Amino acid sequence: MNIYGDWGNTLTLMRxxxxxxxxxxxxxxxVGDELPEQVDLVVAGGGQDSGQVRIAADLLAHGGAIRDWAEQDVPMLAVCGSYQLFGHVFVPATGDTADEPLTGISLLDVETRGSSKRLIGNLTIETERFGPVVGYENHSGLTTLGEGCVHLGTVRPFGPDDSRAAGNNGNDGSEGAVHREVIGTYLHGSVLPKNPAMADRLLAAAVRHRVGEDAYTAPDLEGIVTQRARDIAMSRPR
Structure with a gap:
């Protein structure tokens, strides 16, 4: 799945x-391919409910191998629809493309239910791993984290009433979920070009998985364009 510019995440990591x-x-x-024996980084994009229906069975068939990779600290970025299917279940809203709940791979301790409520707009979250993270959300799935699940970040309040009606579910102020080096998030945008610290964390983990030591050094690049994109997104939170 690849909508809302999620290919930019892969391109950013490559470059x-x-x-x-x-x-x-x-x-x-x-769909239908065999998994490679070894990988060092996994990127999964977002998609509409119809896209999730097409990939759900294939993803579930490979769920055991993907969970094993996660426990070996293979870094992963799962965005929106993939984030939902990395959890336990996606229950579609009545009348959606999917008639039955889609079983996820239970890599992340989250559950998602479709709704008529849609969360759309630029978003800034505060994270322990990366500091402020900016992106764009567009989803009607409302995700609830399990008791022991760690969220990626906390939604920064916006508007005159300090609203937090965004993120995982529009209620608890959380966004995304993390497990070891796995990141699940609703942030499109794509998210990595505007958040190089997140991209570099994924790459550092990928190199460490490949060579067994910390051998990744972030490229020494002028960050004016990146910072400008972040500043604009933060100034237009919704």
Missing amino acids: RAQWSGFEVELLAHE
């Missing part, structure tokens, strides 16, 4: 790795 002196082998997975 930053290459600028840091690494060779990159990009593998694409299609």
